[in-house]
Amino acid sequence: MAPYKGDNVRYHLAEFRRGKTRQLRAPNGRKEMFNYLHSSCRNIVERTFGVWKARWFILRDMSFYHIDTQRNIVLAAMAIHNYIRKKCKVDNAFQEAENERYVPRVDPDVERSTRVNVTNEENVENQGNNNIWMAIRDLIAQDIYDR
Numbered sequence: 001m002a003p004y005k006g007d008n009v010r011y012h013l014a015e016f017r018r019g020k021t022r023q024l025r026a027p028n029g030r031k032e033m034f035n036y037l038h039s040s041c042r043n044i045v046e047r048t049f050g051v052w053k054a055r056w057f058i059l060r061d062m063s064f065y066h067i068d069t070q071r072n073i074v075l076a077a078m079a080i081h082n083y084i085r086k087k088c089k090v091d092n093a094f095q096e097a098e099n100e101r102y103v104p105r106v107d108p109d110v111e112r113s114t115r116v117n118v119t120n121e122e123n124v125e126n127q128g129n130n131n132i133w134m135a136i137r138d139l140i141a142q143d144i145y146d147r
Helices: 029-055 067-087 092-098 108-113 120-146
Strands: none
Touching: 029 067, 029 092, 029 120
């Protein structure tokens, strides 16, 4: 689900930290509130995958595995991740990721190889799906804002 886009809608967490007063830093309206929470969740997911990819090289490029196998590999990595988090007092990979300035490292060759080519037929189908997702996003944003 994509965030809201536009000149008057902030998305990146750094944009919410720039204001001099608390009022300027706070999200303005339902779209910015949704974007702020979306960006926060995305940041957590990216940090988590950064830790996993640093630890388990297989996660860096799995494009030649069947999608079901990829899913199982990720689930296994999650299980091991959770076990290590519970059992280890100190873990360098996690400590590095908890640093506010941490940025996951992505190998450009791997990133290029995992991009998906979309045909025109898929674009038409995706446009209909996009409208559905945009409506769902609007409902979620309004629900968050009303709380």
